[in-house]
Amino acid sequence: MEPTTLMGPSNPLGYPAPYWFLVLFKVLGFTLHMIPMNLWYAGIIVAMVLSWRGDAHARRVSHRLMKPMPVIIALGVNFGIVPLLFLQVAYYKVFYPATILMAWPWLAIIVLLTVAYYGVYVYVAGLRQGDEGITAWRRAVGWLTAVLFLVMGFLFSNAFSLMTRVEAWPKLWQTTSVAGAPLGIALNVDDPALWPRWLMMFGLALTTTGAYIAVDAGLLARGESDPYRRAAMRIALKVYAVGLIWFAAFGSWYVFGTWPAELREMMFSEPWVVLTGLTAIAPGLPGLLILMGRRKVTPQWAALVGGAQFLVIALNAVSRQVVQNVELRPYLDVTAERVNIQWSPLILFLLLFVAGLGVVAWMLRKMVSRGEPVVSGG
Amino acid sequence: MxxxxxxxxxxxxxxxxxxxxxxxxxxxxxxxxxxxxxxxxxxxxxxxxxxxxxxxxxxxxxxxxxxxxxxxxxxxxxxxxxxxxxxxxxxxxxxxxxxxxxxxxxxxxxxxxxxxxxxxxxxxxxxxxxxxxxxxxxxxxxxxxxxxxxxxxxxxxxxxxxxxxxxxxxxxxxxxxxxxxxxxxxxxxxxxxxxxxxxxxxxxxxxxxxxxxxxxxxxxxxxxxxxxxxxxxxxxxxxxxxxxxxxxxxxxxxxxxxxxxxxxxxxxxxxxxxxxxxxxxxxxxxxxxxxxxxxxxxxxxxxxxxxxxxxxxxxxxxxGHQVLVDEVPRLRQSGFLEGGTWTRAFVAHHYPQVMNGKEIDESRLLQLPEADQRKLGEVLFQYHCNDCHAQTRGFSAVGQLMRGWTPEMVRTVVEQPEKVHFFMPPWSGTPEEAELLTKYLLRIAEPAPGGMRYGEQRINRESSRLDAQRRSNDHSRRVDRVARR
The missing domain is CATH 1.20.1630 (Formate dehydrogenase/DMSO reductase fold)
Structure with missing residues (x-):
């Protein structure tokens, strides 16, 4: 079966904004989403390991990593709305079929997320009582949530790799459908790119967790002692180093072991080679900054680490977008849709976006001027 | 679709x-x-x-x-x-x-x-x-x-x-x-x-x-x-x-x-x-x-x-059946299976004999063996009906709703669902496809529940008695005619 025959007709309304606008917000939104997402993806496991095997400083790092996790998850889930929204506008022809083919696993994310999110609250509630509050069952809940987030990551990797692997649809469809209607039980597990892609993302998440620990130690943990902050920087460096090695190993497998020759050729020739190179080497920068600043922890240095990691994530998001478009090229030209710009809603959205940022900034200013929050209840 | x-x-x-x-x-x-x-x-x-x-x-x-x-x-x-x-x-x-x-x-x-x-x-x-x-x-x-x-x-x-x-x-x-x-x-x-x-x-x-x-x-x-x-x-x-x-x-x-x-x-x-x-x-x-x-x-x-x-x-x-309102006239002309991206791919893959180039030749659908016609009827059911109806069991299952229906009753609902119930979407396929769906529905429709009485037994007994009497009278008349000859 010719996979292109499974590509539905174009929407008669056309894009409500130029393609570049849609993809800009998709990539920007994904970058913003990746920061908190990385923290729950790898951060919870790191926190659990530190709490289980670490010394007093490591347990304190674990505590500080988990305490804001309910807020991080809430923000991350919300930040995920924008990229998914613009993805559904521009990539609807591939997004809906791919997720319908794996409907049950895709829908299971909602259930898993609910359980994991409440699990985080259960764990964090124990932190109120210090180390003693982390009883065996709370620890078990913490590990369970860490595993659930990994499973969710795996399911997301499935959906987004299946979205571009249109050639796999016919077989998956035929083997998991009743009279042409999918049962929604397919997974993209026979895609050689799935595993390295999923694992590579975990490596990136580890680096973000390492960078976050460094930012927390330098910028947010003003009430903590100097020895703690130096210990936290050492832990940040270790976590970052593990993440960097992991990212390099699985990233290499992904790029050199699974990319089609055409894609690799394009990404390694002008002008894309610059982007590929920057995406590959950028994670070294925050690692270097953590290494250099580990002895004298200053807020400025920590902010620099945070900024550098933001750059790493943004480069990754841009590269992913370029690769996604190249992978889809044989089946779909996302730039060929007619455009019917909704000017006034677009402008109103931008105005509200800016105003919203202003209000959030005002609230954060008020918050920061009052020091650390009261943790009662969680 | x-x-x-x-x-x-x-x-x-x-x-x-x-x-x-x-x-x-x-x-x-x-x-x-x-x-x-x-x-x-x-x-x-x-x-x-x-x-x-x-x-x-x-x-x-x-x-x-x-x-x-x-x-x-x-x-x-x-x-x-x-x-x-x-x-x-x-x-x-x-x-x-x-x-x-x-x-x-x-x-x-x-x-x-x-x-x-x-x-x-x-x-x-x-x-x-x-x-x-x-x-x-x-x-x-x-x-x-x-x-x-x-x-x-x-x-x-x-x-x-x-x-x-x-x-x-x-x-x-x-x-x-x-x-x-x-x-x-x-x-x-x-x-x-x-x-x-x-x-x-x-x-x-x-x-x-x-x-x-x-x-x-x-x-x-x-x-x-x-x-x-x-x-x-x-x-x-x-x-x-x-x-x-x-x-x-x-x-x-x-x-x-x-x-x-x-x-x-x-x-x-x-x-x-x-x-x-x-x-x-x-x-x-x-x-x-x-x-x-x-x-x-x-x-x-x-x-x-x-x-x-x-x-x-x-x-x-x-x-409700995932069709744009403006698409209905075209689908009635060229076919629901042909108009649907995934239904057309299904037919092309499983029944290449009904394809004319890249399009489905609707006239060939009814030349398929009965079992294949019912299979395509099932495809039509999934894409045209399953939004609101389960098959034989479950939410508003048609197998139950059509208990004991005659082929004419099923065909009427398939061809004009919006006339039978205004809250159903209109039929969006060709007459050939309606026939395929009808055959499938007749296959899954349960028989009318047994043991229900509407007084037929008494009516039947009475009509049997009258029939017997009529046959007996006819026989007597024939015997009389033979005797007179």
Missing amino acids: HYPWWYVPFLTSPMLIAVISVLHVIVSHYAVGGGLFLAVETRYAYRTGNSAYLSYLREHAWFFILVTVVYGAITGVGIWWTIGLASPLATEMLIHTFVFGWAMEYVFFVLEIASAFIFYYYWGRLEPKTHQVIGWIYAASAWMSLVLITGITAFMLNPGAWPEHLTFWVGFFNPQFIPQVLARTGGAFLLASLYVYLHAAFKAKDQELRDLIGLRSARPALWGAILVIVGGLGWYLALPESARAALEAASVLNVLMVLIFVITVAVFVMLYLGPYRHPGWLSPGFAILFFAFGVAAITTGEYIREAVRKPYIIYNVVL
């Missing part, structure tokens, strides 16, 4: 939307009303210097975050997930029309999340004035998200002049917009008070404090009930004719309409006699009963709101 159809045995996939929506709305209304409650009451508590009440409000804010930020937010995402899976064409149309509406809602979501956490976690650390402002930022953002999503959901029931203009604002400010905003705002006030009662009945131990909570929350709840009724009336008046007819024709909707009216009145009376006149009645049992009534009213209302749209998902734009 543009997309693969997700087959969920027994339940049908769109019913998952209903399930998740119901689970969501009982919290999403509280997320709006509860925010207003916290903003207004925190201000009151600061103004009156009532530290006991402030302390209770802080406890309530924690409960509020646990319920709304986790469960409410994730089930909200869950609706989005499910509509994309079970109703992809309508979702595609909605997102292409209202992407900036959703994007604006996202801005308010972020404000909600940030303000809710700061409001709770910095309680007692912020200046009272700043604390109150942040509470109001949450309340305003939550209400704005209600307004934005209501514009989109109301559009689905009655898009007004949108099909002629195709512009955002004409679609957003549709005839159902104001009535539904009123009803939902009222529902938010009402449900929030019921949540407060439920929480306070268990958590506020001091009788004086409980009386204060009961009294303070009664007034918004009463206003909420009035808004629900006013909005509900407006909703009814702004219904398209088909939706109003569906409300009157479908027995389940009749019953539910009466039910929602009775429950709303009961809640109103209970509010007046209970927390408003006798705040001391606020016991856990009373609060649980109250809450159950409120949840029943909200969920019933949601179900009715969804059900009356039939046969459309978006009125006059997208039909």
Whole structure:
């Protein structure tokens, strides 16, 4: 079966904004989403390991990593709305079929997320009582949530790799459908790119967790002692180093072991080679900054680490977008849709976006001027 | 049709939307009303210097975050997930029309999340004035998200002049917009008070404090009930004719309409006699009963709101079987199997003998062996009927609905479903395809239940006696004739 025959007709309304606008917000939104997402993806496991095997400083790092996790998850889930929204506008022809083919696993994310999110609250509630509050069952809940987030990551990797692997649809469809209607039980597990892609993302998440620990130690943990902050920087460096090695190993497998020759050729020739190179080497920068600043922890240095990691994530998001478009090229030209710009809603959205940022900034200013929050209840 | 159809045995996939929506709305209304409650009451508590009440409000804010930020937010995402899976064409149309509406809602979501956490976690650390402002930022953002999503959901029931203009604002400010905003705002006030009662009945131990909570929350709840009724009336008046007819024709909707009216009145009376006149009645049992009534009213209302749209998902734009209204004439001409991306691919792969180049030759469909014709009938069933009907068992299963039907009866419904029941989508295929579907349906239709008597046995006995008598008379006449010869 010719996979292109499974590509539905174009929407008669056309894009409500130029393609570049849609993809800009998709990539920007994904970058913003990746920061908190990385923290729950790898951060919870790191926190659990530190709490289980670490010394007093490591347990304190674990505590500080988990305490804001309910807020991080809430923000991350919300930040995920924008990229998914613009993805559904521009990539609807591939997004809906791919997720319908794996409907049950895709829908299971909602259930898993609910359980994991409440699990985080259960764990964090124990932190109120210090180390003693982390009883065996709370620890078990913490590990369970860490595993659930990994499973969710795996399911997301499935959906987004299946979205571009249109050639796999016919077989998956035929083997998991009743009279042409999918049962929604397919997974993209026979895609050689799935595993390295999923694992590579975990490596990136580890680096973000390492960078976050460094930012927390330098910028947010003003009430903590100097020895703690130096210990936290050492832990940040270790976590970052593990993440960097992991990212390099699985990233290499992904790029050199699974990319089609055409894609690799394009990404390694002008002008894309610059982007590929920057995406590959950028994670070294925050690692270097953590290494250099580990002895004298200053807020400025920590902010620099945070900024550098933001750059790493943004480069990754841009590269992913370029690769996604190249992978889809044989089946779909996302730039060929007619455009019917909704000017006034677009402008109103931008105005509200800016105003919203202003209000959030005002609230954060008020918050920061009052020091650390009261943790009662969680 | 543009997309693969997700087959969920027994339940049908769109019913998952209903399930998740119901689970969501009982919290999403509280997320709006509860925010207003916290903003207004925190201000009151600061103004009156009532530290006991402030302390209770802080406890309530924690409960509020646990319920709304986790469960409410994730089930909200869950609706989005499910509509994309079970109703992809309508979702595609909605997102292409209202992407900036959703994007604006996202801005308010972020404000909600940030303000809710700061409001709770910095309680007692912020200046009272700043604390109150942040509470109001949450309340305003939550209400704005209600307004934005209501514009989109109301559009689905009655898009007004949108099909002629195709512009955002004409679609957003549709005839159902104001009535539904009123009803939902009222529902938010009402449900929030019921949540407060439920929480306070268990958590506020001091009788004086409980009386204060009961009294303070009664007034918004009463206003909420009035808004629900006013909005509900407006909703009814702004219904398209088909939706109003569906409300009157479908027995389940009749019953539910009466039910929602009775429950709303009961809640109103209970509010007046209970927390408003006798705040001391606020016991856990009373609060649980109250809450159950409120949840029943909200969920019933949601179900009715969804059900009356039939046969459309978006009125006059997208039909229930995932077909654009404008596509129906073409599909009747060239075929439903041919018009559907995935159905055409199915036929081309499994039955290349009916293909003429890249197109399906409809005239060859009825030349296939019977078993293959029924198989294609099943494909048609999945893509044309399974939105609303399970196969042999489950939600509105056709195997059960067509018990004992004759081929003519089945064929009539297949060829003209919209004439038999106006709330069914029109047949969107060729006569050949209607024949395929008929053959499949006859295969899965159960026989009429046995043992049912309508007096036929007596009628049959009587007619047998008359037949026997007639035969006997004929025989006698023949014998006489022979004898005369």
